[in-house]
Each structure stands twice: as structure tokens, then as C-alpha cells.
Amino acid sequence: MSDATKSYKSFDAASLLPGGASIHRLSALMTLLLLVVGFALSSQAFFSVNNGLTILLQTSVIGLLGIGMTMVIITGGIDLSVGSVLALSGVVSALAVKAGLPVVPAMGCGILAGAACGAFNGLVITRLRIPPFVATLGMMLIARGLALQITGAVPISGLGNAFGILGNGALFRMVEMRPNGFPKVIFPGIPYPAILLLIVAIAGAYLLHRRQIGRHIFATGSNEEASRLSGVRVDRTKLYAYTISGALAGLAGNVLMSRLVTAQPSEGVMYELDAIAAAVIGGASLSGGVGTISGTMIGAFIIGILRNGLNMSGVSAFIQQIVIGLVVIGAVWIDQIRNRP
Amino acid sequence: MSQTPLVEMIDIEKHFGGIRAVDHVSVDLREGEVVGLLGHNGAGKSCLMRILSGAMAPSGGEIRIRGEAVHFSEPNDARDMGVETIYQTLALADHLDAPANLFLGRELKTRFGNLDDKAMLKAAREVLARLNPNFKNLHDPVSSLSGGQRQVIAIARAIYFDTKVLIMDEPTAALGPSETAMVAGLIKELRSAGIGIFLVSHDIHDVFDLCDRVVVMNKGRLVGSHHIDEVSKDDVLSLIVKGELPMDWSARNLKAAQ
Numbered sequence: 001m002s003d004a005t006k007s008y009k010s011f012d013a014a015s016l017l018p019g020g021a022s023i024h025r026l027s028a029l030m031t032l033l034l035l036v037v038g039f040a041l042s043s044q045a046f047f048s049v050n051n052g053l054t055i056l057l058q059t060s061v062i063g064l065l066g067i068g069m070t071m072v073i074i075t076g077g078i079d080l081s082v083g084s085v086l087a088l089s090g091v092v093s094a095l096a097v098k099a100g101l102p103v104v105p106a107m108g109c110g111i112l113a114g115a116a117c118g119a120f121n122g123l124v125i126t127r128l129r130i131p132p133f134v135a136t137l138g139m140m141l142i143a144r145g146l147a148l149q150i151t152g153a154v155p156i157s158g159l160g161n162a163f164g165i166l167g168n169g170a171l172f173r174m175v176e177m178r179p180n181g182f183p184k185v186i187f188p189g190i191p192y193p194a195i196l197l198l199i200v201a202i203a204g205a206y207l208l209h210r211r212q213i214g215r216h217i218f219a220t221g222s223n224e225e226a227s228r229l230s231g232v233r234v235d236r237t238k239l240y241a242y243t244i245s246g247a248l249a250g251l252a253g254n255v256l257m258s259r260l261v262t263a264q265p266s267e268g269v270m271y272e273l274d275a276i277a278a279a280v281i282g283g284a285s286l287s288g289g290v291g292t293i294s295g296t297m298i299g300a301f302i303i304g305i306l307r308n309g310l311n312m313s314g315v316s317a318f319i320q321q322i323v324i325g326l327v328v329i330g331a332v333w334i335d336q337i338r339n340r341p
Numbered sequence: 342m343s344q345t346p347l348v349e350m351i352d353i354e355k356h357f358g359g360i361r362a363v364d365h366v367s368v369d370l371r372e373g374e375v376v377g378l379l380g381h382n383g384a385g386k387s388c389l390m391r392i393l394s395g396a397m398a399p400s401g402g403e404i405r406i407r408g409e410a411v412h413f414s415e416p417n418d419a420r421d422m423g424v425e426t427i428y429q430t431l432a433l434a435d436h437l438d439a440p441a442n443l444f445l446g447r448e449l450k451t452r453f454g455n456l457d458d459k460a461m462l463k464a465a466r467e468v469l470a471r472l473n474p475n476f477k478n479l480h481d482p483v484s485s486l487s488g489g490q491r492q493v494i495a496i497a498r499a500i501y502f503d504t505k506v507l508i509m510d511e512p513t514a515a516l517g518p519s520e521t522a523m524v525a526g527l528i529k530e531l532r533s534a535g536i537g538i539f540l541v542s543h544d545i546h547d548v549f550d551l552c553d554r555v556v557v558m559n560k561g562r563l564v565g566s567h568h569i570d571e572v573s574k575d576d577v578l579s580l581i582v583k584g585e586l587p588m589d590w591s592a593r594n595l596k597a598a599q
Contacts, residue, residue, distance in 0.1 A: 210455045212448050219434040219445055226432035229396055230498075231417035231446030289436035 024283035027334065028298045035302065039309030046312045053188050057167075057259065059304030060193035061086075064252035065275035066282075066296040067204045068118075068245030073279050074208070075241045076221040076288025077132035081121060081139035082249040083271035087264065088147040089114040089250035094156040094163070094263030103162040107258075111250035117143050118246015122239035136242075140272070147265040156263040166192055167259030193255045197297075200248065205293040207244075217241055221288025274303055277324065281331040302327070345408040347372050347537040348393070348424075348506055353402035355388055362388045363399070364561040370506065370537040375528060377548035378541045379581055380558035386541050387429075389558070390508050393539070394426040395419030406506075417446065423505030427512055429541075431495040435484035439476075440465035442483055443498050468497045472527070489520040496524070500531065507531060510541045525551055545574055545581075559584035 040047040065082045072079045093110030097103060117139055124135040170189030178184050208214035216237040219227040228234045252271075257263045280286065281302055282295025303324060310320045346369040355363040363385045370376050378386045391397040393404065395413030404411050406422050413419045416426075433442050440461040449457040449464075462479060469476040473493045483491055492515065499507055509528075513521045528538060528551050542548050548555055549569060557565040557580040565572075565580040572580075572590075579587045 212450065212454075212456060215437075215441060215445075215448060215456060219437060219441075222434035222436040223432070226428075226430070226434050227445065229394075229416050229426070229428060229432045230434075230442075231415070231420060233415075289434070 024334075025292065025295045025298060028281055028283065028295065028302065028331070032298055032302050032305065035305050035309060039305065039312065043309070043312040046309055050188065051308065051312070053170075053191055053194075055301075055304050055308045056194040057191050058308060059300050060191070060197040061252045061256050062271070062274045062278055062303055063197045063297055063300040064200060064248050064255065065271060066278035066300045067200055067293055068248035069272075069275040070279045070282070070284050070291045070293060070296045071204070071208065071217055071241045072132070072245045073276070073284045073286060074217050074221045074288060074291040075238050076224065077125065077238065077241070078136065078276065078286070079118075079121065079242060079245045080133065080136040080272050081117060081143055082245060082252075082275055083268040083273075084140045084143035084147065085114050085117045085246055085249040086253035086256065086268040086271060087266065088117065088143040089253035090257030090267065091147045091151055091156065091263045091265050093254050094159055094257060095150065097159050097163055098156065103160075103165075107166070107254045110254050111247055114250020114253065115243050115247035118243040118249070119239065121246065122242035125242065126235035126238050144265075151263070151265045153265060155265070157261070159261055159263070161261075164258055164261040166196075167255050167257070167261075171195060193259070196251070196255065200251070201293050201297055208293060213237065213240055218289060221290075223289075274300075274324075277328045277331075278303055280328060286332075299331075344371070346370060346405075347374075347407060349403075349405040349408075350389070350393060351403045351405070353389060353392060353404075354400045355385075355392060355397070356400045361561045363392070365402075366558070366561075366563045367402075368556055368563065368566065370539060372535045372537055373532050374554065375532055375538045375540055375552045377552035377555045378539055378558065379543065379545065379548060379555060379577060381543070381581060384558040384581075385561040386558050387510060390426070390510060390539060390541055393419065393506075394424060394508055396426075420447075420502070423503055424508070425499035425502065425504045425506070426508040427495050427499045427510060429510040429514060431491055433483050433491060433494060436482050438482055439469060439479050439486075439494050442494055443468070443501065445498075447502070464501070465497070468501045469493060472497055472523070488515045489517065492516060492520065492524075496527065500527075504531075504536055506537045506539070508539045508541070511543075512540070513542075513544070513547060543581075545577055548577075549574060557581055 045051060065086070069079055069082065089110040092113040093107045096106035096109040101109070121136050121139050124130050124138070125132050169192045171192065172187065173189030174186040175183045176186055208217065216227065216232045219230070219232055220234050220237045224234055253268065256267060278299035279291060279296045280299070282292065282297070282299035284291030284296065306324060306327065307320060310323065348370040350369070351367050353363055353366045354361070366385070366389060368376070378390070380386045388397065392399045395416040395418050398414060404413065406424070411422055434445060437445070440458070443465045444461045449460045451457045465479060469479070473490070476490060476493060478486055478490065483494060492512070512524050516524065528540070531538060540548065540552060552569055554566065554568050555572065555577055556563065557577060559581065564584045565586065576586055576590055579585065
């Protein structure tokens with residue numbers, strides 16, 4: 001077995017920073033650095049502060065989805081519904097704002113809606129004994145349908161400036177007004193989504209490595225029957241994992257819709273695949289029991305940078321899909337070789 | 342032996358559809374007693390033990406621990422009453438290390454509710470060293486350990502907590518000779534500490550070496566419960582295979598008593 005399998009316990013600085021004990025993570029990190037160097041050489045604009053911030057923003061959505069996805073994948077499941085739940089949550093938040101709620105409680109409603117979708121997934125999987133793939137595929141359609149139905153498939157705009165702060169604001173932003181009346185940005189600041197991602201990542205790693213529920217998430221994915229016989233409440237553990245995944249999809253939806261200051265019911269299609277790819281590239285095993293938040297963060301950045309870098313180099317969106325598909329297959333293939341006796 | 346038995350399983354039934362896996366079986370177990378549970382595969386012995394360990398709910402009947410009726414709806418209920426089980430599959434989570442497996446489902450926590458890995462590691466080191474002084478791989482996932490080491494973890498988990506009743510399901514099936522001897526020594530040690538043990542096995546020699554009493558099941562029914570001195574291996578074999586004692590058994594026994 002590889003180093004990655006024992007990293008479930010190593011919650012220290014090294015497990016949050018890239019390149020901890022895991023060989024897989026190290027190789028993923030090397031890939032990430034190679035990508036950065038490669039794109040920096042091929043495009044001048046890539047290696048700039050502004051583009052760095054754009055990447056941070058883009059990655060934060062994949063990263064948030066990826067954290068929830070990692071927990072679900074460690075239990076041995078999968079959550080195909082996060083892209084649709086993201087859209088539904090954003091729409092619910094926007095409708096709540098339109099109904100007169102202040103922005104913060106309105107976004108809370110959106111996140112709750114996401115958590116409810118996740119809990120529904122968990123209940124279908126544990127009570128009705130439906131495989132996660134099928135249960136969350138169902139939710140993928142249900143949440144998307146709901147989002148389209150309650151909006152009439154029309155984007156909700158005119159949400160006010162406050163709605164855009166989460167997605168567009170930044171900490172330590174320095175702006176100076178020039179004599180001609182246009183603002184000049186001296187330092188763009190650290191975007192709120194990036195800060196949010198960091199906080200959620202740390203919280204997620206803490207949950208997985210330092211709390212009983214995290215230990216049980218690993219145990220459930222490692223050997224479900226053994227865990228049940230050992231007194232682990234396997235069903236409740238799964239329910240938690242899917243609920244967290246749903247809530248984080250809701251949070252990601254709010255970040256995304258806030259960035260656009262518009263709620264798009266058709267937003268987030270295929271995002272679940274980015275999230276799964278991020279987790280798998282980061283070393284999570286689809287057969288369960290293995291995965292780390294730090295690995296998933298590296299995976300999310302690999303995908304974010306790939307997308308951004310290919311855009312900057314003028315590669316078409318179609319080719320991008322082909323490249324990312326190959327990267328995912330490659331990552332899993334390397335994982336298979338590594339685990340072969 | 343007038344004291345209340347440690348465990349009484351009374352008139353236990355278990356159906357799967359039309360199949361009677363356990364058919365009105367009553368057994369008991371006293372403190373410091375080792376009872377061997379024998380039978381073919383599918384005779385219902387594992388099923389009976391899964392009911393006692395809380396992994397399976399009975400269709401009917403009653404379980405008493407020290408005379409008190411209990412209801413086990415999940416394994417933790419049985420463990421809370423001091424009933425521990427060593428499963429034939431060992432029931433280990435492969436990706437976790439030995440301390441995590443030892444405390445799985447009842448992790449030690451710090452004051453703030455965090456996992457207390459230091460305390461669990463320390464306790465695991467002590468209990469594992471007692472069973473096997475050479476046990477050193479405390480940080481490796483248990484999937485990388487040998488069969489014997491995995492067995493030691495499963496045993497440690499069953500005896501570390503305040504155990505009163507121990508169910509061992511084929512504990513020596515996957516072990517080499519020296520490890521089997523270790524398990525045999527352990528069973529004797531636990532018996533003298535007053536723990537009651539159900540030893541599920543189909544190795545009749547093991548049972549005769551270690552047990553005080555032998556209980557035989559055949560096609561879901563209890564076909565015999567005898568003190569080990571009352572029966573020969575051939576008698577027990579007859580019980581296992583045919584579900585009854587040989588014709589001459591009572592005559593022989595009568596003669597022996599005279």
C-alpha cells in the first residue's frame with residue numbers, strides 16, 4: 001500500500017501544505033508546477049497578478065465542490081448532483097433576495113437548500129439502499145429541474161450590489177481615485193472566494209483527521225461491513241458526508257452567482273466532473289478509504305490552471321475538454337500502477 | 342453451578358424467508374467457561390453467534406445477560422453489555438492503522454471532542470505488546486500486515502474493553518502453529534479471568550483441547566450439549582454429521598459412571 005493510505009491521520013502543517021507524506025500528492029504538485037512553468041513560458045499574460053487572482057476565483061468553486069466530493073468519495077460513494085445543486089442553491093438565494101430578505105440570510109437559505117439536497121441523497125442511499133451513482137444521478141436531474149422550474153428558466157438579475165460582494169470583493173484591496181474620475185487599482189487584494197476556500201479546506205481537513213466523524217468516514221469507505229460490526233453508524237456517517245457535499249455545493253453556488261450578480265438556473269453543468277477529477281487527481285480512490293483535502297486542493301488547481309492556461313493560449317473549449325479528460329484518465333492510471341502489488 | 346449463567350439464549354429463532362437458520366435453540370454460558378460450538382457450514386452456529394453479538398436481530402426468543410433480559414439492535418448494544426466478538430473475517434478497516442482499528446467505533450477523545458490519537462496509540466502499544474511482543478507496525482495501514490498480526494489486532498480489540506463474554510468465530514482458521522498456540526494460551530488465560538467464551542469452530546481437535554463443554558448444531562437445531570468428559574470425538578462427529586449420538590453412547594456412559 002502506498003503512503004497515501006496512511007495520511008488519514010497526519011493532520012499537521014505538512015498535510016495542509018502541498019507535498020506532505022503522500023507520493024501521489026507530490027507527483028500531482030510537480031504536475032501543477034510544470035503546468036505553471038509551461039503556461040508562463042507560452043503566454044506572457046498568464047504569469048500576472050491579475051491572472052493569478054482569476055485562477056484563484058475560478059478554482060475556488062471547483063475547490064469547494066471538491067472538498068465535499070472528497071468526503072463522499074472516501075466513504076466509497078460518489079456525488080453526481082453537485083453541479084445541479086449549485087445552480088438550485090444560487091437560484092434559491094436569489095429568489096430569497098428578491099423576496100426581500102437581506103443578503104446574508106438569503107444566502108443561508110441557498111446553502112440550506114443545498115444541504116437539504118445532500119441529505120436527500122444520503123437518505124435515498126442509506127434508507128432505500130440505492131447505489132450512490134444512481135441516487136445522485138436522480139438528484140442531478142431533480143435539482144436542475146427544480147432550479148429551471150422555479151425561475152421559469154430565466155436568469156434572475158438586478159440583485160443589488162450587496163449580492164455581489166461575496167464573489168467580487170477582496171480583502172486588502174487598495175483603490176485610488178485618479179483625477180480623471182476613474183479608479184486605479186493599486187493592489188487587487190485577496191478575493192473573498194479564495195479566503196473562503198482556505199477556511200473550508202482547513203475545516204474539512206480538521207473534520208476528516210481530528211474528529212470521530214472523519215475517522216468513521218475513512219472506516220466506512222475502507223470496509224463498510226467491518227465498520228458496522230465495530231459499532232460505526234455507517235448510515236449516519238454517509239448521511240453526514242452527502243449533506244456536507246450538498247451544503248458545500250450550495251456555498252459554491254452562492255459564490256458563483258454572486259460573482260455574476262445574477263442567478264443562472266443553467267449554471268454549473270458538468271461541474272461535478274471537475275470536482276470528481278480534482279479529488280481523483282489529488283489521490284482520492286473511487287473504491288473508498290483513501291483521499292485528502294490537500295490533494296484535492298492541488299487537483300482543483302491543476303484543473304483551474306489547465307482551463308485558464310489553455311484559454312490564455314487560445315486553445316478552444318472543445319480541445320480543453322479533451323485535455324482534461326486525458327488528464328483524469330492519466331491520474332487514475334498512475335494511481336493504479338502505484339497500488340499494484 | 343447454582344449461580345445465574347452469564348449468558349442465556351432461550352428459544353432463539355431466525356428465519357430467512359421460509360428457511361429456518363436457527364430453530365428454537367437454547368444455550369447458556371457460565372463465567373470462566375469455554376463452550377465449543379460445532380456444526381457443518383450452514384448449521385446455524387455463525388447465525389446464532391451473530392444474534393448474540395448484535396449483528397443480526399433474532400426472529401424470536403430471548404437473550405439474558407446475568408439473568409437480565411437484553412435487546413441487541415446493533416453491535417454497540419452487545420458491546421455495551423460486555424459481549425465482544427472476534428469475527429472470522431476479522432472485521433478490520435484496511436486503510437486504517439492498528440490503533441484506529443482497535444478503537445474503531447469507540448474512539449478516545451480529548452476534552453474538546455477531538456480524537457485523542459496519542460492516548461489511543463499508547464493503549465494500543467500496550468495491549469498489542471502483551472499479545473505479541475514483536476508487534477511494531479503501529480502506523481501502517483493494517484492491509485500491509487500479516488495474517489497473524491491482523492488476528493492479533495482483532496483479538497486485542499475484543500479483550501481491551503471490559504469484556505465479559507467473548508465470541509470467537511474460527512479464531513485459528515488462518516493462523517500458523519505458533520500463532521494457534523498463542524490463541525490457545527490466551528483462551529486459557531481469559532477463562533481463568535472469569536470470562537465466558539463461545540468458540541465457534543469446525544476443528545473438533547481444537548474444541549476438545551480448549552473447551553469445557555461442546556454444543557453441536559445441525560440444520561439449525563441444537564442436537565447436543567455435553568460436558569467434554571461425557572463424549573468422545575467420534576460421538577461428537579456423529580452429532581455433527583448425523584445430528585444424533587451413536588446408538589451405544591448411553592450404554593457406554595452408564596458403564597463409565599458405574
